[in-house]
Each structure stands twice: as C-alpha cells, then as structure tokens.
Amino acid sequence: MTTEEVWEALAGIPDPEIPVISIVDLGVVKDVAVDDRTVTVDFTPTFMGCPALDAMKRAMEAAIADLGAEPDVHVRLDDSWSTDDITAEGREKLRAAGFAPPTARPAERMELVQLQRGFRCPYCGSTSTRLENLFGPTPCRSIRYCDDCRQPFEQFKTI
Amino acid sequence: MPARPRAELLLELADDELVLGWRNSEWTGIAPFLEEDVAFSSIAQNEIGHARALYELAAAELGTTADELAFDRSPDDYRSAPLVELRRLEWARTIARHWLYETADEIRLAALKAAADPEVAGLAAKMDREEAYHRMHAEMWVDRLLSTEEGRERLDEAIDELWPYALGVLDGGLRAQLRARAEERLGRALPEVEPIERGRHEADLAELWEEMTMVRRSAPAGAQW
Numbered sequence: 001m002t003t004e005e006v007w008e009a010l011a012g013i014p015d016p017e018i019p020v021i022s023i024v025d026l027g028v029v030k031d032v033a034v035d036d037r038t039v040t041v042d043f044t045p046t047f048m049g050c051p052a053l054d055a056m057k058r059a060m061e062a063a064i065a066d067l068g069a070e071p072d073v074h075v076r077l078d079d080s081w082s083t084d085d086i087t088a089e090g091r092e093k094l095r096a097a098g099f100a101p102p103t104a105r106p107a108e109r110m111e112l113v114q115l116q117r118g119f120r121c122p123y124c125g126s127t128s129t130r131l132e133n134l135f136g137p138t139p140c141r142s143i144r145y146c147d148d149c150r151q152p153f154e155q156f157k158t159i
Numbered sequence: 160m161p162a163r164p165r166a167e168l169l170l171e172l173a174d175d176e177l178v179l180g181w182r183n184s185e186w187t188g189i190a191p192f193l194e195e196d197v198a199f200s201s202i203a204q205n206e207i208g209h210a211r212a213l214y215e216l217a218a219a220e221l222g223t224t225a226d227e228l229a230f231d232r233s234p235d236d237y238r239s240a241p242l243v244e245l246r247r248l249e250w251a252r253t254i255a256r257h258w259l260y261e262t263a264d265e266i267r268l269a270a271l272k273a274a275a276d277p278e279v280a281g282l283a284a285k286m287d288r289e290e291a292y293h294r295m296h297a298e299m300w301v302d303r304l305l306s307t308e309e310g311r312e313r314l315d316e317a318i319d320e321l322w323p324y325a326l327g328v329l330d331g332g333l334r335a336q337l338r339a340r341a342e343e344r345l346g347r348a349l350p351e352v353e354p355i356e357r358g359r360h361e362a363d364l365a366e367l368w369e370e371m372t373m374v375r376r377s378a379p380a381g382a383q384w
Binding site for chain 2: 135
C-alpha cells in the first residue's frame with residue numbers, strides 16, 4: 001500500500017457538517033505514513049469544540065480498515081491548521097454550495113472591520129453584503145446578508 | 160509565566176474555560192435577541208472545546224481522564240477564577256465580564272504561546288485563533304455600550320464591580336498589562352483594589368457543579384446514549 005492510496009481514500013470522506021467538502025479539501029489531514037500494514041494519520045480539528053471531531057476520526061479509521069490496513073489516527077492539537085489550508089478546489093465547492101469561503105488570514109491581529117467588508121455573495125455574486133453575526137450554527141461559520149438578492153448566507157470563518 | 164507544575168497551570172485554564180463556557184450557555188434561549196443567543200451559545204461551545212483539550216493534556220500527565228477531571232472533583236478542588244463563577248449577571252455585567260475575561264485571556268495566551276513547552280505553546284496558539292472571535296464580539300459590545308450615556312454608565316458600574324475579579328484571572332506578573340489595556344480602552348483610571356484570587360470560590364460555583372455533574376453522578380457506571 002502507498003501513501004497516495006491512503007490520501008485518495010481519505011479524500012473520499014466528506015466533512016460531517018459540510019458534506020460538499022472532503023476532509024482532505026479542508027486541509028485537516030496533516031500527515032499520512034504507511035508502515036507495513038499500519039497506517040498512521042495525523043489530523044487536527046478545525047475548531048476544538050467541533051462535535052464532528054469524533055465522527056471524522058471514526059470515518060478515517062473505517063476508510064483505512066477498508067484498505068486492509070490497521071489504522072492509527074492521532075489528533076494533533078497545535079497551530080498547524082488555518083483556513084488558509086483549505087484547497088482551491090475546496091473553496092470552489094464551498095462557494096457552489098452557498099457558503100462564502102474564508103478570506104485569507106491577515107498577518108496582524110484580525111479586526112472586526114476587516115470582516116465587515118462586502119464579501120461576495122455566493123448566490124448572486126454581489127459585494128453588497130454585510131456581516132449579520134460573527135457566530136453561526138456551527139463554530140466554523142459566520143452569518144452574512146446580501147442586500148442585493150436578499151439572501152442570508154454563511155461564511156466559513158477565517159482562523 | 161512563573162514556573163509551576165504544568166498540570167496545575169492547565170487545570171486553571173481548563174476550569175476557567177469550562178465554568179465560563181457553562182455560564183455562557185446559560186444565555187441559550189434567553190439572550191436579549193437571537194444573534195446573541197447564537198453568539199453566546201457558540202462561544203460556550205468553543206470554551207468547552209478548549210477545556211476538553213486542556214483537561215486531556217493534564218489528564219495524560221496526572222494518569223486520569225478528561226471527564227474525571229471535569230466532573231469528579233469536588234467544587235472546592237476546582238481552580239477556576241471567581242470571575243467566571245458569578246451567576247445571574249444582567250446584560251451589562253455579562254458584557255463586562257465577557258470583555259474583561261477575553262482581554263485577560265488574550266494576555267495569558269500570548270504568554271503561553273511564547274512558552275518553552277511546545278505542547279502548551281501549540282495548544283495556546285490554536286485556542287487563540289478561535290478566541291480572536293470572542294474578542295471581536297466583546298469589543299463590538301463595548302463600542303456599542305460606550306456610544307450612549309446610559310450604556311456607558313451601566314458598563315462603568317459593571318466594570319468597577321468586576322475589576323477585582325478580573326485581576327484574579329491572571330498571575331501577578333501579567334496584571335499590569337490588563338490594567339494598562341483596560342484603562343486605555345475605557346479612557347479612565349480603574350480602582351486600586353485587592354484582586355479576588357483563585358482558591359476561594361463564589362457560592363454560585365456549588366450550584367453550577369450540582370447541575371453540571373448531575374447526570375454523571377446519577378449513573379456512576381457511565382451514562383450511555
């Protein structure tokens with residue numbers, strides 16, 4: 001078995017809460033190593049209180065077991081993930097599903113005013129949008145509103 | 160940060176985040192408007208997620224589990240700062256506590272991110288990415304309250320009442336930073352007071368503990384869902 005085969009299998013696992021995007025698109029799988037019949041995976045949660053964490057871990061273990069290998073999945077809790085790690089393909093999938101993708105993380109302290117700019121509405125493309133709530137239905141989302149098509153929409157928070 | 164056992168430091172942080180997360184969740188369903196209902200519920204979820212990670216790191220060192228640390232200690236053994244234990248705060252005081260805690264927490268996390276211990280520094284950095292949203296939310300509310308006379312009065316009154324508690328969140332060496340930052344933001348001097356330190360507890364904690372640990376105590380063999 002090669003690490004490429006494992007990456008391919010993991011790329012088939014959808015995010016449990018935003019199933020249009022895979023966990024590989026999200027960039028949360030940090031490392032894959034194959035040693036004989038054991039596959040070691042390092043991954044990190046998006047947000048630490050994300051209830052999908054355990055579901056993601058179990059899905060990875062099942063996908064590796066389906067390849068006929070012994071899974072060893074580690075949760076890494078460090079600074080190794082940012083929304084900047086979401087792939088270009090992943091961003092496009094988010095947009096197509098009605099989620100504004102996260103903006104690039106600023107080098108300096110993030111300020112509210114940066115998030116109050118008019119980001120593009122994933123439905124009509126207008127930038128006449130505003131921040132309704134920094135917080136949303138899951139830890140990773142904010143709520144925005146489009147003044148042109150009058151559609152509320154969610155944006156993946158930049159972290 | 161002065162040198163002290165790592166597990167002790169982790170438990171202080173974890174207990175602060177767990178207890179405050181619980182307090183924030185008490186606004187779920189009853190906040191003054193829907194956006195704040197969502198905000199405080201989401202902040203609560205983040206804080207409890209941080210507590211879980213901190214307890215897990217402490218548990219590995221102490222040879223126990225995160226759940227045992229979170230739920231099986233007696234209320235007197237928690238290391239939380241009295242600031243996070245206070246209950247039934249009306250809205251201005253809730254915002255005052257939120258802003259004071261998040262401001263203190265930013266100072267504490269900055270110190271931890273620079274720690275020599277890579278596990279602690281890495282975890283602090285990951286937490287800080289999420290806490291940035293809590294701070295922006297708290298700052299937005301401070302702006303809003305400072306923009307009217309009544310808002311300013313009520314915020315000032317709440318800040319003065321909670322100030323000795325806020326100082327107690329931080330180690331002695333970090334308190335001057337909190338004072339400087341808070342005084343600059345509020346544009347006034349804050350009272351010289353004795354900090355309300357960790358180690359003693361508000362009576363409110365016992366009530367929270369009863370509620371928080373009820374399911375676990377009622378099913379000693381482990382509740383199954």
